[in-house]
Amino acid sequence: MPGRDATHAEPATPSEAATRQPTGTMAAPLGDVARAARLQRLVGNRAFVRLLARAVEQRAMVDAGGTTDAAETTGTGHRWVWDPFDHTTTIFMPDTGPNAGGAVQITYEDGTPEELAKLQNAGAERVEGLSPTRAQVMEFLRVKQGTYQESEAGRKARVAANTGETLCYAFTAAVARELGGDLAKYVGGMNPREAAIKGKRGGAFHTLEDRPSGPRPGDVVSDGAVQPAKKEGERRRANFETRTHVGIFKSRRSGPGGAEVWTVVDGGQGTIKSRQEIRERTRIFTTEELEVQIPKSFAAESNKDKGIAKGQVTNYEAATVTMRCGVLKSKLADAGQSADDKLLRGWLDIDEYWGQGAPPPVSSGGVNNKVFVGGEGAAKSATTAGVIATQ
Numbered sequence: 108m109p110g111r112d113a114t115h116a117e118p119a120t121p122s123e124a125a126t127r128q129p130t131g132t133m134a135a136p137l138g139d140v141a142r143a144a145r146l147q148r149l150v151g152n153r154a155f156v157r158l159l160a161r162a163v164e165q166r167a168m169v170d171a172g173g174t175t176d177a178a179e180t181t182g183t184g185h186r187w188v189w190d191p192f193d194h195t196t197t198i199f200m201p202d203t204g205p206n207a208g209g210a211v212q213i214t215y216e217d218g219t220p221e222e223l224a225k226l227q228n229a230g231a232e233r234v235e236g237l238s239p240t241r242a243q244v245m246e247f248l249r250v251k252q253g254t255y256q257e258s259e260a261g262r263k264a265r266v267a268a269n270t271g272e273t274l275c276y277a278f279t280a281a282v283a284r285e286l287g288g289d290l291a292k293y294v295g296g297m298n299p300r301e302a303a304i305k306g307k308r309g310g311a312f313h314t315l316e317d318r319p320s321g322p323r324p325g326d327v328v329s330d331g332a333v334q335p336a337k338k339e340g341e342r343r344r345a346n347f348e349t350r351t352h353v354g355i356f357k358s359r360r361s362g363p364g365g366a367e368v369w370t371v372v373d374g375g376q377g378t379i380k381s382r383q384e385i386r387e388r389t390r391i392f393t394t395e396e397l398e399v400q401i402p403k404s405f406a407a408e409s410n411k412d413k414g415i416a417k418g419q420v421t422n423y424e425a426a427t428v429t430m431r432c433g434v435l436k437s438k439l440a441d442a443g444q445s446a447d448d449k450l451l452r453g454w455l456d457i458d459e460y461w462g463q464g465a466p467p468p469v470s471s472g473g474v475n476n477k478v479f480v481g482g483e484g485a486a487k488s489a490t491t492a493g494v495i496a497t498q
Contacts, residue, residue: 164439165376165388166192169253188249192387193358193370197237197245210242211235212324214360217368232361237324238458240286244325247285248357248372251278252387256374262382273442274383275353278374279327282355286461297350299327299455300474309474310467311459315394315433315451317472322356322454328371329353331450333397333434345397345432345450347478348420352441352449357387367392369435379443391436392451398427402480420480430478 186199194215200206214233215223223230237245256274257265265272280295293302303312315321322328330353332346354373362368369392376386401424409417433451440446453476459467469475 163192164437165386166253168384168386170255170384188245190249190387193368193389194360195358195370197242197249199242199246206236206238208239208242210237210245212237212245212358214358216361233359235324240457240461241323241325243286244282244355244457245357247282248355248387251281251385252372254385256383256385259382262380266380271379271443273352273375273379273444275373275375275441278372278385279353279355281374282327286457288461290461294327294455294460297329297353299329299353300453300479302327303455303460303474306460308460308462308466310469311456311462312453312474313456313470314453314473314476314478315431316476317470321359321392321433323456323458324357325457326356327353327455327457328356329452329454330435331452333395333448333450336398342396342398342429344427345399345430345478347399347450347452348402348480350452351444356454359392362391373441375442377442381442383442388439389437390449393434393436394431395434396429397432397434397450399430399432399478400424400427401477405480 184201184204188197188199189195190197194217196213196215198211198213200209200211202208212233212235213231214235216226216230216232218226218230256277276295276297279299283291283294290306290308293305296302300312303309313322330351332349332351334344334346336343352373352375354371357370357372359367359369369390370387371390372385372387374383374385376384376388402420403422403424404420406415406417406419406421409415415421435449435451437449438446453473456467471477
């Protein structure tokens, strides 16, 4: 396994300085990156130089006979996990000391070891302090990545039923069960916004409008649809009501042309007729000006005669608006879908959702964003139509 032969340098005295990241902070300033780069040298550079530039978009399956290329080692009382796929090092903190039970994630730029060695701080571009909740999810992702979500018997039963659904939502439910508590029961569908509302912690759901910095490691990310322009030369359209996919955000790093490379761990991978898989994979994140229809009303009750499901949008504002939206691109399709661009609907902040004390304040740009129908007190029911995309 890569990195198992890492040698230990003499421990530097203030090694804890690099790990004193306040819980809930975003990317640390360069000084903290520099300290983190020094901290990674405590376990020797022989593990670090195995970080390789990756052209592939998903890790190999573990259950399919492959081997995971994440590697562990320990030093200075910390546990280190090197993941060359997404160019990250996750340093799990001891149960005592600064950020006890939490973690620090260091993200490196793309490049070969030789190229990175020439860069300031050996190419380390981002450091995030992770709470114990986020650290727990990172460990769960590490163990579950590359495994099957169902048995062969389960696959046959699902295919025979011809539901056409993916199992992406089943993985987010598994993550929720791992974190536990009464709130876990709401996180298992395709709509983390609805989970936040039902759990009475609506302020834990965010969009780029109220939190432009985006999701953090461990957050539950919800995708919508990017639809073609109605006429040639016009902008493409954003569909926030259709839920196409849900997954767990793991890391981000700089990508080509100012874009970002997002690494996610998702269920519902593979093909619709194969045993579905949990995969660590990348998507290119960009922003784009899209036309958005603003929902005006929705069906309070279902009407089978008219083909209307409860929660379905029944009316839109007359004029569309232009909004800068998050767009996720990949050459790989989720099971049962196409490889079309996906819309970033929003995400559930797991620190805020599973946090103790008073719930976070509800934002007009988050759970009550105008792109959604109904506010915190008017949660819609997830409906089959528009929830499971079977393109």
